[in-house]
Amino acid sequence: MGRRVRRARIKRTSLYSFLLLFGLIHAQENSEKSLDNILLDDNIDFAFDDTIFSSPFETEKKSATSHWLDNFTIKISQQLYSQINHHQIPITPTLSIDRKKDLEINRLGTNVRYQNVFAPGWLLQASAQLRLHWAGDYQSEVENKNFEWEFRGNELFLQRSLENQTIKFGRQTVVWGETLGNSVLDVININEFRDFSIIDIEDARLNQWLLVWDFFGDKSNFSSFVNFFPEFNPNPVRGSPFFFEMPFDLTEYDREGDLLFEVGTKWNRSFRGSDVSLMAAYLYENQLSFDTPNELFKNPKPKVNDFILLGFSVNRALGKLLLNLDIAYSHDVLLGSFNFLSNTSMNSDSSSRADRLGTSFGFEYALNNNQNVSVGIQAQKLINIESTPFDNFAGNERKVFGSWLARYSNTLSNGNLTLSSTLQGDLKGESLLALLDVTYNLNDKWAISTQIISISAADISPLFLFSEDVRLGATVSFSF
Numbered sequence: 025m026g027r028r029v030r031r032a033r034i035k036r037t038s039l040y041s042f043l044l045l046f047g048l049i050h051a052q053e054n055s056e057k058s059l060d061n062i063l064l065d066d067n068i069d070f071a072f073d074d075t076i077f078s079s080p081f082e083t084e085k086k087s088a089t090s091h092w093l094d095n096f097t098i099k100i101s102q103q104l105y106s107q108i109n110h111h112q113i114p115i116t117p118t119l120s121i122d123r124k125k126d127l128e129i130n131r132l133g134t135n136v137r138y139q140n141v142f143a144p145g146w147l148l149q150a151s152a153q154l155r156l157h158w159a160g161d162y163q164s165e166v167e168n169k170n171f172e173w174e175f176r177g178n179e180l181f182l183q184r185s186l187e188n189q190t191i192k193f194g195r196q197t198v199v200w201g202e203t204l205g206n207s208v209l210d211v212i213n214i215n216e217f218r219d220f221s222i223i224d225i226e227d228a229r230l231n232q233w234l235l236v237w238d239f240f241g242d243k244s245n246f247s248s249f250v251n252f253f254p255e256f257n258p259n260p261v262r263g264s265p266f267f268f269e270m271p272f273d274l275t276e277y278d279r280e281g282d283l284l285f286e287v288g289t290k291w292n293r294s295f296r297g298s299d300v301s302l303m304a305a306y307l308y309e310n311q312l313s314f315d316t317p318n319e320l321f322k323n324p325k326p327k328v329n330d331f332i333l334l335g336f337s338v339n340r341a342l343g344k345l346l347l348n349l350d351i352a353y354s355h356d357v358l359l360g361s362f363n364f365l366s367n368t369s370m371n372s373d374s375s376s377r378a379d380r381l382g383t384s385f386g387f388e389y390a391l392n393n394n395q396n397v398s399v400g401i402q403a404q405k406l407i408n409i410e411s412t413p414f415d416n417f418a419g420n421e422r423k424v425f426g427s428w429l430a431r432y433s434n435t436l437s438n439g440n441l442t443l444s445s446t447l448q449g450d451l452k453g454e455s456l457l458a459l460l461d462v463t464y465n466l467n468d469k470w471a472i473s474t475q476i477i478s479i480s481a482a483d484i485s486p487l488f489l490f491s492e493d494v495r496l497g498a499t500v501s502f503s504f
Contacts, residue, residue, distance in 0.1 A: 097137040101501035105129035105221055105475075109494035114483075123493065128265065129221055130160040137179075147183040152176065162219070166263035178231055189239045195231040198249050200290060200303055201384065202337045202348035206400035206429040206448075208382035209303070209335045209350045212249075212288065214257050214310045218264050220477050220495055223446065223459060230255075244293035251286035254308045256328070265490065277312060277326045284308060284328070297342070303335040313358050329377075331356045344390040348400070354380040359409065378409040386429075394435040401428045403451060426451040440465045455481040473499045 106127045113121040137151040155174040157163040164172045181194025201207020205225055215228040222228050233253045239246040259274055260266035288305030309331060314324040332355040340347045359376045386400035403426035428451065433444040446459040456479070463473035475497040481487035 095138055095140040097139075097503070099135045099501055099503045101133050101135075101499050103129055103131050103133065103221065103497065103499045105219070105495055105497040107493055108496050109492060111492045113489060113491060121489070127160040128162055128495070129219060129497070130158040130164075132156040132158065145185045147185070149179055149181055149183070150177075151179040153178065162263035162265075163261060166261075180231075181234075188241070189237065191238075192234075192236045194233065196234050196236065197229055197231055198234060198236065198288075200301070200335060200337065201350045202299075202301075202339045203350050203384040203386045203400040203402070204348070204388060204398050204429075205431070206384055206386065206402045206427065207337075207350045208352040208384045208402055208404060209333075209337060211310065211333070211352075212251075212286075212305070212307065214255050216258050217266060218260060220265060220490075221475075221497060223448070223457065223477070230258075244291060246289070246291055248289040249287070254284050254286050256308075256312050256326075257310045272323045274312075274314065275323055275326060277328055288333070298338065298340045301335075301337045303333075303337075305333045305335075307331060307333055309357060327358070329356070329358045346388040348384075348386050348388070350384045352380075352382045354382070359406070376410045378406045381405050381407055382426075396431075396433050398431045399429070401451075402426045424451075437464075450485070454485040455479070455487040457487070469503055471501045471503070473501075475499075 104127070106125065106129075107123065108125055109123070110125050111123050113123055115121060132155070134154040135151070136153070137149075139147070139149045141147050153176050155176075157172040157174065159165075159170045161172070163174070164170065177195070179195055179197075181192050181196045183190055183192045198212045199210060200212065201209035210225060210229075213229045213232055215225065216230055217223075217228050232251055232255055234249050234251050236247065236249045256277060286305065286307045288303065288307070290301055290303040292299060292301040307330065309329045312326040312328065314326055334353045334355075336351045338349050356377050357380050359378055382402065382404035384400060384402040386398065388396065388398040390396050403424065406423045409423075427448060429446070429448045431444070431446050433442060435442050442461075442463045444461045444463075446461075447456070449456040458478045459475060461473060461475045463471060465471045475495075477493075477495040477497070479487055479490045479493045481491040485491075
């Protein structure tokens, strides 16, 4: 125990020294105005227009109300998703699971976003979502109700922009990776995959309480963050496709007065047609890990693990082509923390550690003004693995693992019709998820979209239980 504490202190002390030295060097660079300078314009006119055809007091009241409402963006949508392929999933030669046609999602959602530049240099931004799960939706079915309410706050931060720097405090997102949707550096914010209406990391990413400082120099930029309350990936809700019953309950992490925090810094420099970034962070793994309980009817306690992340990213623009490369080195990660689309990480020994070297690379290409295609490949390798008595441990059997992601979109009919597709799978060819989406904008406020998702997976893939599933979905949305 003493050795672990000392090792944690050494890691933290080394990182703090590095961050302090890094900040002092780059804070001395000559500064220039940032993209946020629009917030600093003292000539911004916040006055309301008057009219000679009404009372000045009435005009002022209407203008103030209109200006206040202009800061809101509201989207209301009704969503339906069903698994439409009735098939059997063989578990053993004599046992199989019957996958019936079933309605999974039937929900009415409201997304609200508020953004207000209420004074020169000051910005307030917030967003939230409200969900009403109708009968047939898996969340209502579990509660045995005709409908179930759910509310979630997303963004809530205040930004102060100065001449060459910005400071943001509140719930927000930090993205370091360049590879679109499949970066090994996209590990700062936590994620939640509830169902197959959320398959992209951008949609699953959750905000956390962060203090972010950005400095903009004439040759390079510098960004740092502090996470005052690190959270962990929430378990799938009961009833969702990703929830699996276990003979025990998986409890949330009890901090018991522990002081947990995360800190990171990033240096970036832009060249002609290229950006280069170096980064370092002290983080906690987003995925909780549990040891399989030795005693019957005893719930396992979750484990948290801190680690050091060192990263490098670069992109290069060549005409319509943008090339991306991300590299991440993670020191002292748990061997059992790599499961995807599962309740959590369950292993016979979740205390063994290793270092992880990962890379993601890909490209984004604009075929024309209406068509875009992107491809990203991620590969990770475990190195310096601590000895473990479990020879059949999955981490030792697969020291190299990864995934690939391909996207295509085409906008037609003067921007009213959008066709998009997504393909993603693992490097060993054991699973493939295909998504096709068609969205049509009836006007500036109304839109309708349909989606079809098909899954194929080998019997050793985490997606095995969803193999041969075909899901059909439809969404009607109203925005104002």
